[in-house]
Amino acid sequence: MAKMTLQELRKLRDTKKTEIQKRDINDKDTQVVIGMGTCGIAAGAKTVLDAFLNELDEQHLSTVSVTQTGCMGLCYVEPTVEVNAPGMPSVIYGKVDDAVARRIVQEHIMNGKLVSEYVFDKPSADIIKDGGK
Amino acid sequence: MGMHASLCDFLTDIAQNSFEADATNVGIVIEQNENWIIFSVTDDGKGMSPDQQKRALDPFYSDGIKHKKRKVGLGLPFLYQMVESVGGEFSLSSEVGKGTVVYYTVPLSHIDTPPLGDIPSTLSSLFSYPSSADLIVKRAANRNEIREEYEVSKSELLEVLQEVNTVSNIILMKTFLQSQEAAIEEFLQRV
Numbered sequence: 001m002a003k004m005t006l007q008e009l010r011k012l013r014d015t016k017k018t019e020i021q022k023r024d025i026n027d028k029d030t031q032v033v034i035g036m037g038t039c040g041i042a043a044g045a046k047t048v049l050d051a052f053l054n055e056l057d058e059q060h061l062s063t064v065s066v067t068q069t070g071c072m073g074l075c076y077v078e079p080t081v082e083v084n085a086p087g088m089p090s091v092i093y094g095k096v097d098d099a100v101a102r103r104i105v106q107e108h109i110m111n112g113k114l115v116s117e118y119v120f121d122k123p124s125a126d127i128i129k130d131g132g133k
Numbered sequence: 134m135g136m137h138a139s140l141c142d143f144l145t146d147i148a149q150n151s152f153e154a155d156a157t158n159v160g161i162v163i164e165q166n167e168n169w170i171i172f173s174v175t176d177d178g179k180g181m182s183p184d185q186q187k188r189a190l191d192p193f194y195s196d197g198i199k200h201k202k203r204k205v206g207l208g209l210p211f212l213y214q215m216v217e218s219v220g221g222e223f224s225l226s227s228e229v230g231k232g233t234v235v236y237y238t239v240p241l242s243h244i245d246t247p248p249l250g251d252i253p254s255t256l257s258s259l260f261s262y263p264s265s266a267d268l269i270v271k272r273a274a275n276r277n278e279i280r281e282e283y284e285v286s287k288s289e290l291l292e293v294l295q296e297v298n299t300v301s302n303i304i305l306m307k308t309f310l311q312s313q314e315a316a317i318e319e320f321l322q323r324v
Binding site (some may be wrong): 004006009010016020028037038039041042046049057061062063064065067068 | 208254261283290309
């Protein structure tokens with residue numbers, strides 16, 4: 001395989017962009033934030049990040065934003081993932097693995113249903129202001 | 134870090150420290166020769182005092198800025214422990230207001246050396262990390278006095294892709310990096 005140049009990357013991007021526009025879906029308002037502190041990484045956050053990317057891509061949800069953050073103070077339930085989807089409460093999931101990540105995409109993001117067993121609500125009380133009250 | 138941590142996991146963790154140190158420029162070098170892999174993470178962030186540097190390797194030390202009540206900081210201690218256990222070299226040099234360099238080497242043949250891990254996926258996630266810092270990655274392999282290398286920066290990727298945190302663009306970055314890594318792989322098998 002020849003090394004791809006930035007020029008070729010730009011062309012590939014244009015092709016992808018046209019495909020996305022043709023499908024006329026925009027999931028830009030949906031955001032997935034993955035906890036990638038030491039605790040998250042040690043618990044497998046990178047596998048989870050890859051699972052989200054692959055599942056979102058397979059489901060043609062390619063304009064969802066996937067970002068990372070540091071420790072959310074929930075080290076005991078890592079890997080943690082925050083999901084903000086329009087019309088849904090902002091939720092932090094804990095103990096996420098590859099399979100749970102795919103469920104979150106299919107159930108929460110695509111069907112507007114929480115994956116209740118894995119919901120861990122909000123950041124730990126000693127991390128957020130006013131003790132989370 | 135647990136049994137399954139890869140060298141890429143350690144790198145992700147250390148690079149994140151640089152992003153959180155308010156750096157404008159972060160540099161990562163991954164260079165391998167026959168027997169060793171050499172890593173360095175360089176930033177021009179806020180840096181550490183000599184005292185902080187000593188204590189940075191203590192797992193029960195934290196500057197208390199990120200999480201006020203927490204008394205642990207495990208990133209550098211984990212890395213230090215791993216490097217020590219495989220007989221590698223480790224150095225931390227830093228200056229307040231100037232930045233920090235973390236340099237470490239790992240022997241490829243040591244039984245306890247973690248697997249390298251997935252470089253394209255690691256780098257594409259680092260490029261998509263929410264930080265205004267530029268990230269410049271230099272990757273090289275040396276064998277029989279011949280060298281194969283590539284260099285890629287967040288600023289040039291941003292110029293091409295406009296944004297680096299959507300699913301499709303992260304996957305495009307991964308594809309791009311996979312082709313660069315394939316050239317390194319091919320070189321290592323050929324030479």
